[in-house]
Amino acid sequence: MSLQNKVVVIMGASSGIGAATAKLLASKGAKVTIAARRMNRLEEIKQANPDSDILAVEADVTKAKEVQNVVDQTVAKFGRVDAFYNNAGIMPVNNLDQIAQDEWQNMLDINVKGVLNGIAAALPVMKKQKSGHIITTSSVLGYEVLPGYAAYSGTKYAVRAIMEGLRQEEHQNNIKTTIIAPGSVKTELFDSINNEEVRNGLKDAMKQPGAEMMALDPEEIAQAVAFVIDTPKNMAVNEMVIRPTGQE
Ligand code: NDP
Numbered sequence: 358m359s360l361q362n363k364v365v366v367i368m369g370a371s372s373g374i375g376a377a378t379a380k381l382l383a384s385k386g387a388k389v390t391i392a393a394r395r396m397n398r399l400e401e402i403k404q405a406n407p408d409s410d411i412l413a414v415e416a417d418v419t420k421a422k423e424v425q426n427v428v429d430q431t432v433a434k435f436g437r438v439d440a441f442y443n444n445a446g447i448m449p450v451n452n453l454d455q456i457a458q459d460e461w462q463n464m465l466d467i468n469v470k471g472v473l474n475g476i477a478a479a480l481p482v483m484k485k486q487k488s489g490h491i492i493t494t495s496s497v498l499g500y501e502v503l504p505g506y507a508a509y510s511g512t513k514y515a516v517r518a519i520m521e522g523l524r525q526e527e528h529q530n531n532i533k534t535t536i537i538a539p540g541s542v543k544t545e546l547f548d549s550i551n552n553e554e555v556r557n558g559l560k561d562a563m564k565q566p567g568a569e570m571m572a573l574d575p576e577e578i579a580q581a582v583a584f585v586i587d588t589p590k591n592m593a594v595n596e597m598v599i600r601p602t603g604q605e
Pocket of ligand 1: 368369370371372373374375392393394395396398416417418419444445446447448467494495496497538539540541542543544545546547575
């Protein structure tokens with residue numbers, strides 16, 4: 358089966374990597390459900406791609422019922438779910454001594470519980486279909502830790518562990534798993550940094566000469582996601598680490 362007519366659900370599809378993936382998959386003939394909290398952004402994607410089969414559903418990944426509704430609406434409209442992409446995430450960079458407990462809670466809810474909510478909604482449908490593919494965006498910071506990124510890294514290590522467990526439990530049931538682990542990508546992710554000094558510092562660094570070369574475009578990650586979804590039945594790409602060539 359090629360991407361044509363594949364049914365793909367993308368959580369966190371209103372901007373960045375998720376939006377780019379939705380546009381690419383839809384342009385290749387996939388039926389795509391796009392979900393996030395900013396419904397206006399989802400509608401813009403739908404309107405900009407009038408010839409594509411796109412379903413937009415408002416959902417907060419921290420709310421299991423809303424994620425379940427995304428899957429239910431997808432099955433009602435398209436009949437099945439071939440791939441479910443857990444991509445929603447935030448990155449509120451801060452040192453641990455800032456004791457940002459609300460921020461930690463929110464990040465754990467979105468980056469980790471959100472992924473579990475996605476698995477909870479998609480897995481029963483895939484087990485019934487006897488086929489499926491669950492994809493989750495981790496990060497290079499799911500393999501290494503940097504000062505300021507400890508809590509974020511913790512969430513990205515956690516989703517790698519969850520996805521590896523899912524692989525071990527479900528590989529015999531014809532369910533593929535993929536961890537997408539990008540390095541630096543030019544998206545709105547820095548806007549989720551609450552610490553103004555850190556946010557402005559990182560944004561300024563991105564504007565320095567040469568910095569352009571140090572970050573990928575979200576469309577480049579989208580190509581990787583399209584590739585892993587378009588693999589033959591007997592082939593599962595379980596992890597893909599994608600850095601800009603110049604990134605350390
Ligand atoms: P963006 O900020 O552009 O996209 C984040 C997406 O997550 C948006 O669509 C946002 O939608 C969604 N989101 C956030 N919170 C929620 C929520 N509670 N419920 C539903 N959706 C939510 O950044 P990226 O495209 O960069 O981020 C995508 C993923 O890639 C994240 O998991 C991030 O950690 C990861 N990543 C990014 C890297 C980078 O350098 N950019 C590097 C490595 C990993 P909305 O606000 O409308 O709900």
